[in-house]
Amino acid sequence: MTRALDRVLGARLPEPPDALRRGPFREDAFPSPLHTERRASRVGVWLGAGFVVCFLTGLISHLVQAPPPWFVWPAGPVWLYRVTQGTHVMVGLALVPLLLVKLWTVYPGLFRWPPARTPAALVGRLSILVLVASAVFMLATGLVNISQWYPFGFSFKVAHYWTGWVAVGAVLTHVGAMAPQIRRGLARRGSPAATAGLEPSEAEELLAADEAAEDGAVSRRAFVVTAAVATGAVAITQWGQTISPLARVSVLGPRIPGVGPQGLPVNQTAITAGVTESAVDPAFRLVVEGPTPLSLSLADLQAFPQHTERLPIACVEGWSANAEWTGPRLRDVLEAAGHPRGTVVHVESIQTGGSYRVSTVSKPHSASEKTLLALRLNGEELDVDHGYPVRLIAPNRPGAMQTKWLGRIAPGAAGVGS
């Protein structure tokens, strides 16, 4: 069986005529001595680690928003989601230049001659296509998502999530498939391990390229400086939307933590949600379902004991900002409606447009003393874009689940979304 498979995969494919070997397919088409497995492996370590970090933090965000029964996301520390999601977006942004540098190092491989000697080589090249395509896809869709632009015919959330599995799987497979090259590439230059497994002529060629890379016009050092400076420049110009002390130098970031109504950024506005009139209607009531159903006016909510908490809004798009929120505790209101402490509820917005109309408040957040039905923000009545008259604010949750313009609270889970 294995031998038969080997015979099929290892069969020699007919070679194309040499007359076709032109342009980038020529042997000396890419003269730079930096197109080596050594450079590719070393950039690859950073790139691969970055993709794994993005995958894990992305997985956390996915699980928090669509929790399977075994998954419990705690209500504290209050900054945890802010850190995981901020890391997700910051690392993803920094991977843009690193991916390009990495692809540059291996670009001549695209024009290998003959293109594939065996069916096995053909499969290998197709797997590289999956790797490159999924990696570019993840960074490209992530970037256009934080610019809130959706020029495609699929759901960003669904496609970014599932393609994330493909991308991280392709990265892992690639590391395994390239194990000998990586081992050589990461070994000290000139050491026996750096040429392990190579024919003498190949080893000589590799050593010559590494030698030439030391004092070429664009040397190994210039290459490392280029990768580091380009990545650092993206970090400095973007990361301030997450790390607020950097905000003043992050001149190209899409958000500034202190900028927005009442000093806090907004993602979904009252206009998009279609609540500009309904939110300020004096007939507004917050309905709380339960053994003792409640229908609360703004004055009723103000009559509950008021508490103030300093909690961040941590958007899935990577920006986050702290604010001081004031209002009754969710658990006090639930208790008044006859619910025991820690009852899982879902909150619904009165919004008719936009997204994220509903979110589920799981047990830790429902029981937390920090979870508020916020009426005030930074000492003022909530701006309508922040969810006037009342919004949910809970510790350690994505901004998309801090539902605004609340109209109804009812027991039971209802996911997150429309």
Place this chain on the structure above:
Amino acid sequence: MTAAPRWRWLFVVPGLAAVAYGAYGLWTSLSSEALTSWAVWMLGGALLHDLVVAPVWIGLGWLAARTLPRPARAPVVVGAATSAAVALVAAPFVLGFGGDEGDTSFLPRDYGLTLLVVVVVVLAVSAVWAAVRVQRARDSA
């Protein structure tokens, strides 16, 4: 040939499983129109890099190798790559196609002008660095 390291299977097996799981998820959760759009973006991204981004960059390198004095090339590569990276990441913000109506907190800056200033500064610094290196090389020659 020495045997490939055994640890490769620690990567290959979970890697292939993750790819299969992701492919299954895409296949079952996206409609056929959405899958078509997904395929266009997957292939489009790879082709855009392989047929446009990389050739343009390598073409510029070819040009630089023919026109610039040798000591100037490294600073120019650093400057060009840095401004290209910053511009690429900022491009969707410069275009500014997204955002909710009435959201003053989204894209609060003039991104076109800011990007222009950043790129000019980066290129100016690399030009000065290049000039200094060329001069030094001449002095020591």
